[in-house]
Amino acid sequence: MQMSRFGSRLAALTAVVVVAAACGAGPSTRPDVAIEGGSAGSDGGPATTEPTDEGPPPLEAPVTDLNWTDCTARATAARGITAAPGVLVDCATFPAPIDRTVASDGTFELSAVRVRTAATPADAAPLVYTSGTDRPSSADMAALAAQPDTALLDAHPIVGVDRRGIGNSAPFDCYSGATSTRDALTDLGQYSPGTDAADKVATLAREATIACTDFLLPEALIFGVTNSADDLEALREAWGVRALSFLGSGNGALVALGYAAAYGDHVARLVLDSPTSVITDAVTSAEQTVRGEEAALTAFATRCAAAGCSLGADPRSQVVELFRRADAGDLAPLSGATVRQAVVHLLAYPSTADGAERVRSTSDTVAGALAGNTTALDDAVDEVRALTETDGHFVSRCTDGQQWPAPDRVRELQTSWSGQYPAFGATAALNLLTCSAWPATTPPPVPSTLGLPVLVLSGNADAVTGTEPLPAVTGALGAAGAATTTITWDGIGHPVSVGSGCGRAAVATYLETGDVPEGGNACPA
Template sequence: MQSLVSRVGVAAIAGAVLAACTACGAGPSDRPDIAVVEHGGGSAPTSDTADRIPQLQTPVRDLDWTDCKDATLRALGLDSGPEGLTFECATLVAPIDGGSGTGPLQVGAARARLPQTPADAAPLVLTSGSDVTSTSTLAALATGPSSGLLERQPIVAVDRRGIGASTPIDCGRTVDRRGLADLGQFTPGDTSGVDEVAAMSRDATVACTDSLQPQELAFDTAHAADDLEQLRKLWQVDALGLLGTGNGSAVALAYAAKYPSRVGRLVLDSPVATTADAATAAEQRVQGQEAALADFSRRCAALNCSLGPDPSAAIVALRDRAAAGELGTVSSSALLTAVSSFLGSPRGDQVGRVRELSDVLAAAGRGDLAPLQGLIGRTEAAVGTDGQFVARCSDGQQWPGPGRAKELQRTWAERYPVFGADAAVGLMRCSAWPTMSPPPLPSAIPVPVLVFNGAADPVVGDGGVATVTGTLTSADTTWSNVTWAGYGHPVTTHSDCARRSLVRYLDSAALPTNGSACPA
């Protein structure tokens, strides 16, 4: 199934810098951080504060790791990575509330390291939340330009409940997964798709909550934070170093709220908004999708790619053909989801992937649908599982009703001409899900917090950063925000400049200048 951050007060120089950076060539850069003037917000900790922050610890006990490198990387279409890369998998038992009708919940984990990784180095814990599996983000990090991070310490990814290597969720044959993915395009009835998707949402919600009873409400952000605490207890360490990407930032903040004394480092990479209803969060995501597509199109045209001189127009034409039923079983929603997910992949080889996506879409335009159907299949396996449906619906707040969705469909179709209309209909996928409490927010965090955001992020957008930094300020926490001018998600796997800031922070909790910018 499928469910589916801007700082306040940036001085004029910031816009000029970012505008210049957006025009830079594709690929990571080794240029230094660009200092940007910014009014308000966080600041770097004093040396005295940094001295009081404890070093992270090596686990006393550990999970039962087994090699899973070849199987994992092959399934994700990744190469073998740097020489000597070790990639291992394990599970831990999730804490549950009372009895479980589904049996013990296993939470999947993966660990990556290199031969030169110090044996006594404390691991960094990665969570990508429900956007993609944490394991797949780690695999992309470990095999791409960001693999150098593994030279200083191992990285351990923890999947959400029901997602990835965790105990899978199967809501049963009664769920119209194809109809939800296609937003009802091939289902007779409401031409807008809103009412049809709302009906499918009701059926899916009943099927999933019935199959998960009595733990149907145990797959939200707060429970994901409990799983991280379970890992800390098993390791017998005092605190965790956390890297939360996308929706995983909400998990990391929930952990800081529930277990503040157990936070040793906290990095929020491309965070989702902390206080936003479902429609606002969706609009922020659509803004990021439109920006990422525009950036991709500029690069594609500059490379004389197979989509021609106006790649955006070619993609819109292909979408319209899909909406008219001219691409066989390929719906406009499935097409756009595949494009957005490709642009938001954590893989760092963006230069080569510009041509890859162009060739897939150009082939579909010529009538060869096999490459596109293959991409759609891989996308749905990566972002469209029953587990992700349950997690995303559990995490969302104030899902709109059909009337509001139809209003947004009209408004967003004009405001966001490529992705807007489908995004509004997509809000109905979770419209029948039980109302859940919002994830907890921290009132105090004992360590400085490093925040990254991308200027063109197709997974979460960048409109939520102000709410995140506002939350950190309310918690009287020192923080610093670094903006990357490129497109993609998350920043860590794409920007050398950001990774340098990350390494300094992990070593000593030292923050870069707040409002710094990294070039594309």
């Protein structure tokens, strides 16, 4: 049987890297994106653990593990991070069917990154991590490797899986080849011809959508939450275990919930870290995010001023001034959109566990740019583009979203949000148009029944998701019959499981006992 036309095109057009280089830069010799005759089944046969009548399935170590290769130095150096003493990072790939619902011999090659310590038992059950489209899971694994407390890793390895076309999973180029379109869409048309911003972004989005759907057809819509959940099922089959334990952060929480909806009997533990909302329209979701960005900026400004940072007595106004200059073109070629992305990146994904150092570094980056030295800001822009602006991100985000608004609605939102959310609102509204031409898709699924307690983590100053999605998420879990407990972190960053040792300790306890603590809990900054 021949692989799909999409698989054939990707195999011909995409160069990928070997397992040993899956976590770092360098020559690319990994197997093709699509492999004829590929299988997602386990080499070790079916899982041997018998089902239990009470409670969730037990934790299991892989029966047949992946072909891991040490990549500690490459994985951490690529993020400008040094692994904590005794922490090891391994890389591997595994195949997943292009579409489990359609007979096909083609597979995707997906990247897995494992973080553990020298003390982690060889027979310890892994915790599967997915950050969805927020940024590559492999990047969070590198950040996790740098955290000084290793109690969670001492007990369980954590395995991050990059979504299709994201991070170290096999990439594809559907519109990035047209550099002018790619850069102009990332800049939200700021330096493109024309006077109406909404019209410019809508036109660029249409061009990108046509390029990607033409390139990917007939499989243009196989990059959503449901397909990502199927990919994790391929990992379970490869390991030969009955059940997996999941930690889904941000958009990855939807992937974990999608897995529970489709494969609920195969879930042993479920942690949702700073989840995005479930089954909501794009405008509502974007407003929840922009409120989180504003809250994170306010929290940063408060701590920055208290520490006597380089932005002076009113750090928030200084950040807003940087945005104003970028919007005016004073920081060209940097745009207002990319400068905001860089600041969100600095607030959400700190490279150090030291909270005071994170505040100081972000302050110095902004202060330097205001003084005319944009070197640190340029570096942040380059990093955020590499981590969040690939074609895989574009296709997956657009596929996941619902009810993208038209230009007229976006113009209304620009006016209202610029007043309500002065730092990020107008740009957030305009950004909604980047997927406005994408074909409509079904909403990401949530489980109708779930027979295990769920641990939820949330950060009070989360610039990626904010806290507003929590009621909808916990409500959906409650409707499915699952007990939940939410642990709240007072620090700045995303996700809690990377930024907070207290949060990681809660995850470790939950993995060990299978129970969530009663009532609410708080983790200090």
